[in-house]
Amino acid sequence: MDNQDIALMAHLLRRAGFGASRDEIEAKAAQGYQATVEELLNPEGQPGVEEDLLMRYQPAYNEPAAIETNVQQWVYYMINNPRQLQEKMALFWHMIFCAGHSKIDSGQEMGVMIRMFREHGMGNFKELLKRLSTSPGMVYYLDNSESHKTAVNENYGRELLELFSMGVGKDDAFNYSEDDVKACARAFTGWNIAPAFPPFPYGRSPWEFRFDPTDHDDSEKSFLGNVGHWNGDDVLDMLASQPATARFVARHLYNFFVADEVPVPSWRLVPPKDTKAIADMEKAYFDSHYDIRAMLKVLFNSSFFKSEAVRYAKVKSPAEMVAGLMRMVGEHREIKPGIFEISQEPKYMGMDLMNPPTVEGWHTGHEWIDSGTLVERINFAAQHLGNTQLPGVKSMVDRLMASRSAPLSPEQFVDGCLDLVGPLDVAAETHRELVNHAQRGGEAKHRTAAEKTDFTRRAGEMFQMIAATAEFQFA
Amino acid sequence: MSTHFFGIKDRVFGYSHTVGRNEFAGTGFRNPVDFALGADDVVYVLNRSYENRPDGVRVTVCTLSEEYISEFGSYGEGDGKFMWASAIAVGDKEQLYIADEWLNRISVFTKDGEFVRQWGKAGKGNGELDRPAGLAISPEGVLFVTDSRNHRVQKFTLDGKYLGKFGSFGDGQGQLNMPWGIALDKAGLVYVADWRNNRIQQFTAAGQWQASFGRTGSGVGEFNRPTGVAVDGDGDIYVADWMNDRVQVLSKDGRFITQFTGDNVISQWGKDKLVSNPDMIRQRQIAQAHSTDFDKKFSHPCAVRVDDKGHIVVLDHTRGRLQVYQKSREAVLV
Numbered sequence: 001m002d003n004q005d006i007a008l009m010a011h012l013l014r015r016a017g018f019g020a021s022r023d024e025i026e027a028k029a030a031q032g033y034q035a036t037v038e039e040l041l042n043p044e045g046q047p048g049v050e051e052d053l054l055m056r057y058q059p060a061y062n063e064p065a066a067i068e069t070n071v072q073q074w075v076y077y078m079i080n081n082p083r084q085l086q087e088k089m090a091l092f093w094h095m096i097f098c099a100g101h102s103k104i105d106s107g108q109e110m111g112v113m114i115r116m117f118r119e120h121g122m123g124n125f126k127e128l129l130k131r132l133s134t135s136p137g138m139v140y141y142l143d144n145s146e147s148h149k150t151a152v153n154e155n156y157g158r159e160l161l162e163l164f165s166m167g168v169g170k171d172d173a174f175n176y177s178e179d180d181v182k183a184c185a186r187a188f189t190g191w192n193i194a195p196a197f198p199p200f201p202y203g204r205s206p207w208e209f210r211f212d213p214t215d216h217d218d219s220e221k222s223f224l225g226n227v228g229h230w231n232g233d234d235v236l237d238m239l240a241s242q243p244a245t246a247r248f249v250a251r252h253l254y255n256f257f258v259a260d261e262v263p264v265p266s267w268r269l270v271p272p273k274d275t276k277a278i279a280d281m282e283k284a285y286f287d288s289h290y291d292i293r294a295m296l297k298v299l300f301n302s303s304f305f306k307s308e309a310v311r312y313a314k315v316k317s318p319a320e321m322v323a324g325l326m327r328m329v330g331e332h333r334e335i336k337p338g339i340f341e342i343s344q345e346p347k348y349m350g351m352d353l354m355n356p357p358t359v360e361g362w363h364t365g366h367e368w369i370d371s372g373t374l375v376e377r378i379n380f381a382a383q384h385l386g387n388t389q390l391p392g393v394k395s396m397v398d399r400l401m402a403s404r405s406a407p408l409s410p411e412q413f414v415d416g417c418l419d420l421v422g423p424l425d426v427a428a429e430t431h432r433e434l435v436n437h438a439q440r441g442g443e444a445k446h447r448t449a450a451e452k453t454d455f456t457r458r459a460g461e462m463f464q465m466i467a468a469t470a471e472f473q474f475a
Numbered sequence: 476m477s478t479h480f481f482g483i484k485d486r487v488f489g490y491s492h493t494v495g496r497n498e499f500a501g502t503g504f505r506n507p508v509d510f511a512l513g514a515d516d517v518v519y520v521l522n523r524s525y526e527n528r529p530d531g532v533r534v535t536v537c538t539l540s541e542e543y544i545s546e547f548g549s550y551g552e553g554d555g556k557f558m559w560a561s562a563i564a565v566g567d568k569e570q571l572y573i574a575d576e577w578l579n580r581i582s583v584f585t586k587d588g589e590f591v592r593q594w595g596k597a598g599k600g601n602g603e604l605d606r607p608a609g610l611a612i613s614p615e616g617v618l619f620v621t622d623s624r625n626h627r628v629q630k631f632t633l634d635g636k637y638l639g640k641f642g643s644f645g646d647g648q649g650q651l652n653m654p655w656g657i658a659l660d661k662a663g664l665v666y667v668a669d670w671r672n673n674r675i676q677q678f679t680a681a682g683q684w685q686a687s688f689g690r691t692g693s694g695v696g697e698f699n700r701p702t703g704v705a706v707d708g709d710g711d712i713y714v715a716d717w718m719n720d721r722v723q724v725l726s727k728d729g730r731f732i733t734q735f736t737g738d739n740v741i742s743q744w745g746k747d748k749l750v751s752n753p754d755m756i757r758q759r760q761i762a763q764a765h766s767t768d769f770d771k772k773f774s775h776p777c778a779v780r781v782d783d784k785g786h787i788v789v790l791d792h793t794r795g796r797l798q799v800y801q802k803s804r805e806a807v808l809v
Contacts, residue, residue, distance in 0.1 A: 052671070052700055052718065055775070056655075057559065057576075060506045060525035062775050063793050068527040197762040197769055198755035201496035201503075201745035202794040205762060205769040337558055337577060340526035
């Protein structure tokens with residue numbers, strides 16, 4: 001199979017999903033790029049996670065109360081959901097539509113919100129905003145439950161405009177005014193939560209959205225230059241139709257799937273990195289009447305996404321690091337004990353899933369890396385990639401042996417290992433260091449049982465060294 | 476005026492009371508997966524809890540009238556510990572047999588929770604186990620184990636000697652797909668909750684297929700992943716219809732009689748918990764005005780047992796409680 005096809009498919013599966021084992025990458029490459037993109041974009045055509053089995057072996061996943069249980073369940077989905085883009089979109093929206101357990105104090109609601117992102121994250125953006133605005137967790141997180149006809153709380157109205165739809169501005173201009181914020185907040189008065197059962201003695205009841213017309217400000221409002229008795233639905237209609245919203249969503253998609261953009265607060269003044277790419281996605285947004293799937297289709301089939309220049313150019317988020325590694329090494333690909341510890345790893349690497357630091361989310365890109373998180377990332381990756389008992393690692397070792405019947409030179413050994421964990425290109429200096437290390441063991445022979453044992457040991461060691469390279473931190 | 480009983484005219488079923496609350500220790504249960512009824516109304520509830528709260532893994536011993544007696548067991552792989560506890564049954568001298576579907580073993584305890592012995596080996600051969608999920612013990616001392624990922628039932632002596640097996644993977648008569656709960660009737664017939672086939676199957680003790688009840692669905696006599704089964708002295712069959720959140724009652728020929736969907740009235744332990752949390756009392760009261768059902772209904776009921784006093788006890792998994800029903804010959808005005 002053509003190495004370029006493998007490399008491109010690996011890139012697609014890292015970005016549109018949480019990576020894959022080499023076997024899976026090759027199977028998808030054989031299937032073809034276009035067909036794989038279509039499969040990713042149309043998850044309903046594939047089987048999902050077998051939820052009955054999941055509930056059977058992890059019965060606490062039914063109406064999971066504890067935040068840790070919800071995070072576990074999500075990480076399991078990241079690793080195992082065959083509908084990988086669906087799961088990646090859940091993470092995408094969680095990193096934009098931020099709500100956190102530290103305030104909501106209901107793990108179950110965070111789980112419900114993530115499920116909503118999973119199921120609707122590739123759908124119509126206006127409908128997604130409606131689901132978000134009626135998500136009890138979000139209603140509570142951004143204080144809309146404290147926003148009343150007679151005492152308006154502007155928090156949700158402000159964040160809806162600034163962080164969830166239009167953004168502060170584009171092309172040097174502001175997208176909305178303070179008066180628009182106030183009108184937006186008034187339109188969402190009465191969007192609230194029904195009373196729920198408390199945790200004791202039988203567990204919380206799921207929160208439910210409830211519209212209270214008696215608490216809704218139905219007076220006339222001026223929003224984005226339009227005057228009327230607007231309610232929240234009207235506001236969402238107007239927001240979805242704004243060019244600023246198309247720009248906002250397109251830049252986020254580019255930032256998440258293609259290459260790091262400047263931080264969101266700079267988007268008013270700093271133009272997109274690739275204006276044509278953004279324009280193409282904006283067009284898809286309007287042509288499809290706000291369909292996220294249509295924008296993704298443009299993105300994944302574009303030359304800007306396929307370009308070698310953007311491969312391994314984004315720092316893996318901790319969730320990508322953990323789930324991607326599990327997929328590569330074949331660990332937790334079935335329901336088994338130990339998923340709790342794995343699900344906590346993103347937190348140790350700086351990404352407390354379901355609990356972003358603020359409504360603005362995490363600082364991404366190179367900001368994922370500091371001296372502490374780098375050590376966590378390397379230790380975690382090395383621990384698993386060096387475990388040659390794990391099925392994915394074992395498969396890589398077997399492939400390496402099968403790649404050449406004769407002994408592998410140190411250079412061939414290093415290049416083979418780099419190919420199998422990526423294919424990954426490393427800097428010349430890094431490559432030299434890896435080869436220097438391999439040279440200490442001489443040629444890698446694998447004819448006799450003893451040679452095979454030593455070959456396996458050396459491969460595990462080399463995978464560990466690769467896990468410690470700067471390049472391995474990138475997706 | 477005529478009254479139509481459709482052939483069922485000598486029994487009624489009524490909700491009696493609730494035992495328990497969600498709790499990681501002491502007076503309550505946490506993600507309970509099975510329970511057994513002992514002598515003198517004693518109940519042994521097997522709590523699976525979850526990974527990040529291993530302190531909740533234990534057996535709670537109490538009575539059907541909600542008197543707390545003791546608890547034993549803990550999370551782990553050592554003797555007397557559980558990873559994925561799945562089933563419990565009472566045997567001779569009220570010794571307790573507990574299956575662990577991760578460790579693929581059966582552990583034996585005295586009724587006071589003292590570890591006696593364990594046996595079991597992972598595998599597919601005779602006497603080997605792959606996720607034992609349900610246990611039933613005959614009066615003759617035969618232990619029936621649903622060996623779920625081997626899609627079969629295995630029979631053992633109470634000290635673990637292999638006696639036989641029946642069932643294989645499939646959806647034909649007598650075939651099984653990840654069986655879970657298992658029960659015996661007074662005639663010694665074996666009832667298996669054929670989980671992924673959404674049906675109950677009846678066998679002789681020797682493993683000869685007798686009948687199948689139910690099919691996939693949520694209608695009358697249909698099941699969505701049945702997990703537990705029990706048979707009373709009249710031959711009435713009770714099925715924990717897990718993902719339909721109900722217990723269905725079938726006559727001995729498989730005809731639908733009635734169903735329970737949950738009728739909880741707060742237990743004494745539940746009240747005890749709330750007394751020290753007045754804010755939650757208020758919150759609960761307001762919530763009840765909005766939704767009366769949530770508090771009453773089953774959520775993933777996964778086991779059901781009957782005793783000779785007409786009690787039908789349902790393990791209401793997610794809510795961490797037992798809802799107790801009473802079968803009666805008399806007409807009861809409700």
